[in-house]
Amino acid sequence: MSSVQHHLLLCATPTKALCGDPAVGAASWDRLKQLVRELGLEEPGRPKGVVLRTKADCLRVCCDGPVLLIWPEGLTYGGVTPERIERIVHQHVIGGEPIEEWIVRRTPFSRPLAPG
Ligand code: FES
Incomplete structure (x- = not known):
């Protein structure tokens, strides 16, 4: 398998619906899937590594919510919408520049990542 650049986890349509409007979550998930494919x-041969996504x-x-957690940074974005997904993918995932004002939680790894 290719190396992994990012893993995006979206709490889109949780069983208990504690995380905002499930319709917005579902639409955000659809937009995320579409963007990952389009871009x-x-x-597998992507030079910077693949971007994984999980609902x-x-x-x-x-x-x-809906909330989007991005590894390896351990940053969680809140209030996710299809429009925000678009900016997060372009600015953070591709551009490497997190959008500070939408971050609701930071969960760093307890040990530093291996170099490389
Ligand atoms: S319902 Fe728990 S994080 Fe979304």
Whole structure:
């Protein structure tokens, strides 16, 4: 498998619906899937590594949702919408520049990542 640049986990339509409007979550998930495909982010030969995406049931934030957690940075965005997904993918995932004003939680790894 190719290396992984980012893993995006979206609490889109949780069982308990504690995380905002499930309709907005579902639309955000659809936009995320579409963007990842359109931009070739899951292509195995992508030089910067592939971008994985997972629809999670609950990311243990349970407010300000839908929420999107991005690894390896451990940053969680709140109030996600299809429009925000668009900017997050372009500015953070591709551009490497997180959008500070939408971050609701930071969860760093307990050990630094290996270089490389
Ligand atoms: S329901 Fe979304 S983080 Fe828990």
